[in-house]
Amino acid sequence: MNQNLQTLSAESSEMNSPFKLTDEKLIARFQDGDINAYNELVDRYKDRLLNFVFRYFNNREQAEDVVQETLIKLYTHASYYKNIAKFSTWLYTIAKNNALTELRKNKRKRTDSLWTNEGKPIDIETKGDSLEKTVHNEIAVEALNRYLDEIPENFRIAVVLRDFQELSYEEISKILEIPIGTIKSRINRGRIQLSEKMKHFKEQ
């Protein structure tokens, strides 16, 4: 397994080809015993899940722990997946349940910031902009994340799934097990609250 995780790129040339296998095909392969398919799924989802789970905790270490729990469940419960739902919906649902279980276990701690983790900068994807623009964007993103953390959790999670993870309303509805109408309403409310806070940030 160690070897498999570390030699992913070398072993799964087919999976890295321009004609990538769908998540559903990969999980089917993993169900048939193909460990490279599992590695590919881990690679595809680890960052996405982290960005999702992070919104529950605002703590990177805890979020990574929950993502790992989720990926272990993917390993042990792969046979439970049936090809009637989208794989991403299934995996996000596991992540959400793990996050909620973890939240119940521990009282929520809001001591961590997105940009610092015990003094260490967090590794983020940068987009080749000028330094000035990057700095400005970083401040804006920091504010966005701070304000996002201030809105009610019900709104925040729905907004994150929609506007950060870019999932469809149907998927979000399935993951959160809430009717689509309620999801749309929560997302709208969350966006409005966030935009009001962002307005104050711009005025500063």
Place this chain on the structure above:
Amino acid sequence: MDYNKFEDRISRWIENDMDIKERKEFEKFLSDHPEYQLKVEEVRNTISAMNQAPNLKVSSDFDTNLNQRLKTLGLSENVKKGIFGFSNQNFAYMTLTLGAIFLLTSFLVQSNSTYMFAEKESESIEILSPSDSLEATDEMDEMKDVDLLNNIDGSFVNDQQ
């Protein structure tokens, strides 16, 4: 339309999730109340900012830690390896290919042996020269005569013996 209804519909208008009647109603409200246009613009900008926000990336030791946890749980040994180390799908493809090769080989062997048998038969026919064939015809005629005599009088056969 009142302000609350307007606010409820902002996201739906931005995402073009309205029927024509609703859209017209919303846009009329906006043109009647230009002060609310800014509100819509702010929500649109917030959505755009979230869409473009950089993503967090897992730490560099994430894979190693995950691997370690899987190992600790003894899961790496439990993974189903398929048949003889091949996935079921690959095993099925391999079986089909081997089957096809077997059938093709059997067909070739069978057609080869048929050809050899035919060749032997044709060889045995070729041994007979035209004169041989004439002699054979004479022999057969003689045998026919013997049969005829045998039918008329069985004693002939007995005498021959």
